[in-house]
Amino acid sequence: MMREPTHHPADETLLRHAAGSLPAGSALVVAAHLEHCPRCRAAVRLGEAVGGVLLADCPETPLAQDALARSLARLEEPESRAPAPAAGAELAPGLALPTALRGLTDGRWRRVAPGIGRIRLDVPGARSGELVYLLRVAPGRRLPEHGHRGQEITCVLAGRFRDASGVYGPGDVAEMEAGADHQPSAEPGEACICLIATDGRLRMRGLLARALQPLVGV
């Protein structure tokens, strides 16, 4: 099985995930990381415990007078929950879709530049401007240097990439602040597959980069 990740989301990100206040795309990326990271699952559980205390200490807002009676009348109603989507697509031979992404894609890559494939994800509840996609970068391939107008969060699903801040392998998370620039490249050996959520458009640097801008679809 996958090794445990070494690059984790910030405490703030984990806390907001526990609180349910992350944007939908970022929440998916964090969920993909949590599937492989017991340390961050524990951090989220601590956040949920904090949420419990905050809830218990909330002042009360009265409900309608008949609210309890209406709930009691509904107790034996069957629950209408859609079944969990089947495992389905593979992203590469032997690489299953993270559970968090099931039902969101058929796993078909679109080639957007030499050595670069992309799957746009239509994430329910994503806000306008929020962009969620899978990126597959051939071994050794370098992405154009780009900056971020909004925050970006990435979880590596397979292979490795490197940027100025280090090397990221399966399960690792990289968070980029708005305004930061980076130029990631896939490490040699195996294609690097990442799940990425951005909030706000990218700023591509240089002419070539701007020509390649369609690769991330913005």
Place this chain on the structure above:
Amino acid sequence: MNPAGPESSEAPRDDAALVLAIATRRDRAAFSALFARYAPRLKTWFLRSGTPADRAEDLAQETMLAVWRRADSYDPGRAAVAAWIFTIGRNQRIDALRRLARPLPDADDPSLAPSAPEAPDDVLDAARDEARLRAALRDLPPEQAEVVRLAYYEDRPHAEIERALGIPLGTVKSRLRLAMGRLRARLSQPASKGGAP
């Protein structure tokens, strides 16, 4: 993070008994008692998270219905009742936002945990004790408590929160890191002086 009333250290134990009564006997009186305690607080919670008033009322009721249906999955060894209800309410709200009857997968679902089972965790064990966690939260410096609270109630990026609080970029993040480090440190101490004074 209101000061805890004198009864609040008792409540968690009672809550667990109520959930157990629902799980084992489908006890409607126990449900009514839990409803009285949590539904009005859930409604406040949803309102603070930006949910419109009529939806907040619906979500509070839906959450309590889910508490009834899932009572037999409550594990007192994993979470305090308030934390368990909190996560159910959080997922109800997210589902409603996504218009999908499918929450994010439960990170604690054993089928999602391919790595070794979780090691015993002193911090989480202590966090199950609501009174202890409440005391640890109350000990946070005010500026750290504030960023924790904002992470729960404000559905917006921390850059905006920083603007709202008038503090430099990156400060929310570093304050939260300090706050969580402090919480973990407090909770990993022996329990002797835990609980409300």
